[in-house]
Every structure is written in structure tokens, then in C-alpha cells.
Amino acid sequence: MLKILWFVFKLLWRVLRLVAVILSLTIGFAWRQTLGRSNVYVRRDWNDRGLGRVRWADLYAPQWDTISGGTQVENPLPLLHAYVWCDKVRGNIGHSGAHGPGPHNIKVCMLRDDNSRRIWRRLLDLAGPDRRLELG
Ligand SMILES: [Zn+2]
Numbered sequence: 001m002l003k004i005l006w007f008v009f010k011l012l013w014r015v016l017r018l019v020a021v022i023l024s025l026t027i028g029f030a031w032r033q034t035l036g037r038s039n040v041y042v043r044r045d046w047n048d049r050g051l052g053r054v055r056w057a058d059l060y061a062p063q064w065d066t067i068s069g070g071t072q073v074e075n076p077l078p079l080l081h082a083y084v085w086c087d088k089v090r091g092n093i094g095h096s097g098a099h100g101p102g103p104h105n106i107k108v109c110m111l112r113d114d115n116s117r118r119i120w121r122r123l124l125d126l127a128g129p130d131r132r133l134e135l136g
Pocket residue numbers: 086087095096097102103104
């Protein structure tokens with residue numbers, strides 16, 4: 001009798017462990033999918049009125065930088081920049097295909113006010129803490 005109970009217990013334990021593994025895999029996958037499809041709002045420069053929308057998965061190498069893309073304006077404060085292929089950007093940001101056949105790898109900047117908290121936290125995770133605070 002005890003042996004049977006033990007056997008059942010062990011079997012249950014294995015099933016539970018299997019379920020836990022499957023759950024963590026599917027939730028992790030779903031989370032990455034959701035994040036990958038999340039919108040990130042980007043500008044060509046912090047004072048550019050045009051706002052573009054890109055998918056998280058299309059954004060590369062987020063980093064703090066003082067030089068903007070395009071016209072290479074130097075900002076007094078470091079801003080969060082990243083790279084994206086211009087054909088992945090929806091919306092109207094200051095970029096034209098005039099300088100040659102596309103798509104071009106363009107540098108864009110992200111502002112905290114344009115983006116959701118979740119996206120901003122993920123960006124900081126990758127780029128490092130807000131460097132504007134160091135200058136204060
Ligand atoms: Zn382009």
C-alpha cells in the first residue's frame with residue numbers, strides 16, 4: 001500500500017515538474033513575442049516634431065549618446081538612441097530616401113515621455129541607467 005502511494009506521489013511530482021517547465025517555456029515565449037511586437041516611439045532628434053513607431057524587435061543597440069542621427073546635432077544632454085532600418089519605421093520622422101537607395105540603417109532617439117513605462121524600463125536595462133541624472 002505504501003509502495004503504491006509512493007509511486008503515485010512520484011508520478012504526480014514528475015507531472016507537476018513537467019507542467020512547470022512547459023508553463024515557464026510558453027509564458028517566456030509569449031512574453032518575448034509580446035515584447036517583440038510592442039511599439040517603441042522614436043524621433044529623429046529630441047526636438048523633431050515627427051514621431052515614428054517601430055517594433056521592439058526591429059530596434060538595435062540602444063545606448064546613451066549626445067550625437068543625433070541624420071544631421072548629427074550635438075545635444076547638451078545624453079539621450080537614448082538606437083538604430084533601426086528606415087523601412088521599419090511607421091509614421092513620419094525626419095528621414096528621406098534622398099541620399100541613396102534604401103533601406104537605410106538610421107539612428108533614432110527615444111524619449112521617456114513618448115514611451116510606455118515598460119518599454120522605457122527595458123531600454124534602460126539594455127542601455128544602462130539614465131545618464132541625465134549624473135549631470136544634475
Ligand atoms: Zn531611408
